[in-house]
Amino acid sequence: MLSSGFSMQQCLKCLSMMAEKRNDDIGLVEAKLAEGSALSEALKDQIDVSAYFQLAIAEKHGNVEKSIRQLGACLERRVEQQARLRGILVYPIILFVFLAAIFACMKLFLMPELKRFEASGGNETVFDWQIFLKCGILALILLLIAYLSKAFYWWSRQKALTRHHWYCELPLIGKIYRQYCYYYLSFNLGMFFQSGLDFREICDLLRQFEEKTLLYQLGEQIDLFLNQGKSLNEIVSSYPFMPKELSAFFASGETKDEISTNLLVYSEAAYKKLVRQIDGLISLVQPVLFLVIALIIVGCYLSMLLPLYSSLGGMY
DSSP: OTTTTOOHHHHHHHHHHHOGGGHHHHHHHHHHHHTTOOHHHHTTTTSOHHHHHHHHHHHHHSOHHHHHHHHHHHHHHHHHHHHHHHHHHHHHHHHHHHHHHHHHHIIIIIHHHHHHHHHHTTOOOSSOHHHHHHHHHHHHHHHHHHHHHHHHHHHHTSOHHHHHHHHHHSTTHHHHHHHHHHHHHHHHHHHHHHTTOOHHHHHHHHTTSOTTSHHHHHHHHHHHHHHTTOOHHHHHHHOTTSOTHHHHHHHTOOOHHHHHHHHHHHHHHHHHHHHHHHHHHHHHHHHHHHHHHHHHHHHHHHHHHHHHHHHHHHHO
16 A cells, blocks of 8 residues: 555555454554554554564665565464464364363263272282372473573573574474574665665664664674674674675675665565474374374373273282
8 A cells, every 4th residue: 555655654554444453552653653653662562572673774775665565465464374273272172171171071981990990900000100100190290380480580581582593492482483584684784775874873873772672783793794804704603693694695795776676585485494494393283183183192191091900910
């Protein structure tokens, strides 16, 4: 709509008619814009932090229309992936419900019969498998809680750069998060260079954001590296969430406009690769859940059959 010549107020009025459930939120945005707030500030409570900073950067030194279009494409794709994930989860959730019902019936009806059978056989079980399984599960849960508590304590004391470095090293999702950073940073850098800024000016701009954010700390760290006389290649290689292609872009000797074009083209390619990686991860959800269901079924059979075999073995 913006590309067709509509104003922001006209766009919001149209949205309020198409999405009546969000009328209150749209009304708040309209009120903030009427007070003279920037679009990013008006939308700050309605969008996530990364989208807010991307929009704020575009307002100051970029193409707002292009940024909104890119954010819209990202949000649309996210909604599609969420819908696909919900569809994948329906069948495993139904199986989990049936398993829970079967396990409850075993606990209420079958286990008491097995205990009576064991008592009637006059066999005193030397090793109680149920107690062993329960103790093992409890020990695993306690170890998991202790590990998560320690990880959260460590994570809460780290700077944003260290946290994002850690996110990139996580199994499965680390690769996807790293690809998201490639897209996010290359798109914003492309916006900066499109407006004619150099690295020093970009660092000064990044340090205007909140101190705890990734963009602020990244700008501060890049400025520190530049003051120490380090090359861009050293800066990029220091952080796994910075695309390695940046070194090639800036070493080519091209103008700012050409570098900006290369970065924006790269960001589009990075985004498409990010979408493929997320789709691949979503496709793994159902097989993993089926494996968990299979393990639960095996556990149920073991909890039922091991005491029975133990009782039969004591009778002969």
